[in-house]
Amino acid sequence: MSLALPLAMRWLHIASVVVLLGGVFYARMVVGDLVMSFKPVAYGAMGGILVSGLYNFLSKSSFPPHYQMWFGIKILFALHIFAVMILYREGKRRSLTGVVISGALILCISAYLRWMSLK
Numbered sequence: 001m002s003l004a005l006p007l008a009m010r011w012l013h014i015a016s017v018v019v020l021l022g023g024v025f026y027a028r029m030v031v032g033d034l035v036m037s038f039k040p041v042a043y044g045a046m047g048g049i050l051v052s053g054l055y056n057f058l059s060k061s062s063f064p065p066h067y068q069m070w071f072g073i074k075i076l077f078a079l080h081i082f083a084v085m086i087l088y089r090e091g092k093r094r095s096l097t098g099v100v101i102s103g104a105l106i107l108c109i110s111a112y113l114r115w116m117s118l119k
């Protein structure tokens, strides 16, 4: 039972990330613009990412060397994505490109954070 909450939070983090980054990737690469009706979905995903990310971070028992530095860099990229999603207006294709790039970098950093935590 003690595994249920961490597992649920890990699921929430990954599911919210899939919805947010997948939606923006589809908008940028296939449609060419982000439909405004995606915004409430994006806000929901951002809420899920924040709640589960904070839980993941606060429930860590120890931090390997350099963990905080890479985590800080990840948060800066996440703030970039959140700011673009909040301020987005139709036709801002360049900012969608920025989200796709920041999202890809966050995925690399997150994989590294997980790897250094398990090693």
Ligand code: HEM
Residues within 6 Å of the ligand: 010, 013, 014, 017, 020, 021, 049, 050, 052, 053, 054, 056, 057, 058, 075, 078, 081, 103, 106, 107, 110, 111, 113, 114, 115, 117
């Ligand atoms: C768009 C923004 C974000 C993306 C794309 C993202 C993506 C990811 C991914 C793919 C993982 C690996 C999941 C796993 O293997 O369990 C992860 C782990 C994690 N994320 Fe995020 N995340 C984002 C934002 C955040 C935020 C805002 C926080 C903190 C408030 C956060 C905190 C964490 C923590 C603590 C981990 C665990 C890393 C470890 O294994 O030590 N993330 N994130």
